[in-house]
Amino acid sequence: MISATFRGALLCTVLLLASACAAEPPAAGELTPAASSPQESSGAPAPSPTGEVMTSDNVKHVAHIPRTAPLDGEEDFNTDLAFQGDYAYVGNFGGFAIYDISDPAKPEIVSQVSCPAQQNDVTVYGDLLVLSIDEPRSGEECDSDGESREWEGLRIFDISDKKSPKYVSAVRTDCGSHTHTMVPHGETLYVYVSSPGPEPESDTCPPPHELIQIVEIPTKSPKDAKIVAKPDIFPERQHSDLASGCHDITAYPEKKLAAAACFGDGVLLDISDPIKPKVLQQLTDTENFQIWHSATFNNEGTKVVFSDELGGGGQATCDHNTPATKGANAVYDLVNGKLERRGYFKIPREQQENENCVAHNGSLIPVPGKDVMVQSWYQGGVSIWDFTDSAHPKEIGFFERPPYPGGELAGSWSAYYYNGYIYSSDIREGLDVLEIDDPLTDPAKQVKMDDFNVQTQKKY
Structure with a gap:
């Protein structure tokens, strides 16, 4: 999702959300785990303010854990997910939470960390957790505020003690970090930083911004993390009037490939040398795509699904007024080293005019020999779809809530499959x-x- 609050009027035209373009960021909190007891669960999902959920016959809603203090304020949006062993990590504009999912039907909160900043997209590697900060703050630590615009980038935490995560260090990056991608390489963790920009009057997001940034995190000394490269991956001008830079990059280290969704373009990269990515192909589709949002390889690395976040996540694009090729997924086959578009997929369930809905974050469901994906669609819910036939993808299951009261920004931000369940x-x-x-x-x-x-991505 594109946050317009701190990228200026340029991106506000994309979001069209008064709350996002006018609201002040959440107040800063202290870096301490929330005093929370495990969530009680009877094995049935807890009720929600939107009423009964709707599912296809093959999908069951097995658990629901509401946001709780200190991560339940009006602007404390839940964001991305990561997994490790029996734990799920959930980003939130107010910080992040760690859940024990050893029993997926009864998730329990282990700890919550108050660390306000927009996005807070999360990844985990060993004892390290990394957060994307896409909002200028007064400083790099969690007690900073949004009143002065001096720093944005990555924050790094030690999560060896799940009950008490500890702040370790931070790395400032140009235009912050909207999302980031881990590329492990021996004892070094490389992180590809994606961010929108530029914002000409900003101290943290100067023009030009035709680049990505690569941060090196020594796993044995994460406090020494630093930027080691700023490759320009655009052999041609980006075809977007909205923003430059990339929104999201998916790496497939075993295949030495990465697919970058870069607002106006899709880019296929050779990452044989992780700090010197080489452009293999640049894709442009100004007719169907507004914001190249994210990318997913199939397991064999022979296809890429690119998604279009038409309207930046704040518009109702799953209605009869929006073509099926817009705000959707495009399926590309990789043929002789080049991507060729085969088909499109969009959820077949029409949404109401007050429901923000567009293709968003998803992952493969690891079905050997098939190409199946689960994906979030904001208020369009969660869709499970099969793109084994690239030209004729189809939905095979779904989960959806009724419209959120008041027509506010709501819905599923990320939906991923992990060890038998969808989160x-x-x-x-x-x-x-x-x-x-x-x-x-x-x-x-x-x-x-x-x-x-x-x-x-890893081959399963």
Whole structure:
């Protein structure tokens, strides 16, 4: 999702959300785990203010954990997810939370860290947790505020003690970090930083911004993290009047490939040398795509799904007024080293005019020999779809709530499959756990992952 609050009027035209373009950021909190007791669960999902959920016959809603203090303020939106062992990590504009998911039907809060900043997209690697900060703050630590605009970038935490995460260090990056992608390389963790820009009058986001930034984090000395490269990955001008830079990059280290969604373009990269990515192909589709938002490889690395976040996440684009090729997914086959577009996928369930809905964050469901994906669509809910036939993708399951009261920004921000269950981070509702019981996806239950950061794909 594009946050307009701190990228200026340029991106406010994309979001069209009064709350996002006018609201002040959340007040700064202290870096301490929230005093919270484990959530009580009877095995049935807790009620929500929107009423009963709707699902396809093959999808079951097995758990729901609402946001709780200190991460339940009006602007404390839940964001991205990461997984490690029996834990799920949930980003939030107010900080981040760690859940024990050893029993997926009864998730329990382990700790919550108050560390306000927009995005707070999260990844985990070993004992390290990294947050994306896409909002100028007065300083790098969690007690900073948004009144002065001096710093934005990455924050790094030690999560060896899940009950008491500790702030370690931070790295300032141009235009902050909207999202980031981990590329492990021996004892060094490289992080590709994606951010929108420029903002000409800003101290933290100067023009030009035709680049990505690569941060090096020594895993044995994370306090020494630093920027090591700023590659310009655009052989041609970006085809967007909205912003430059990239929104999201997905790396597939085993294939030595990465796919970058860069607002006006899609870019296929060779990452054989992780600090010197080489452009293999640059894609442009000004007819169907407004914001190249994210990318997902299939397991064999022979396809890429690019999504278009038409309207920046704040508009109702899943209605009869919006073509099926806009605010959707485009499926590309990789043929002789070049991507060729085959088809589009958009949820078939029409949404109401007050429901923000567009293609957003998703991941593969690890079905050997098939290409199946689960994906969030904001108030369009969670969709499970099959793109094995690239030219004719189809939905096979869904989960959806009624419209959120007041027509506010709401819905599923990220929906990922992890060890037999689907986890959805809902902007306002909290954490949902879903189970799909379908002959097509049942083989995925035999695939076990030790950890999962969706932007760093691994072959299963």
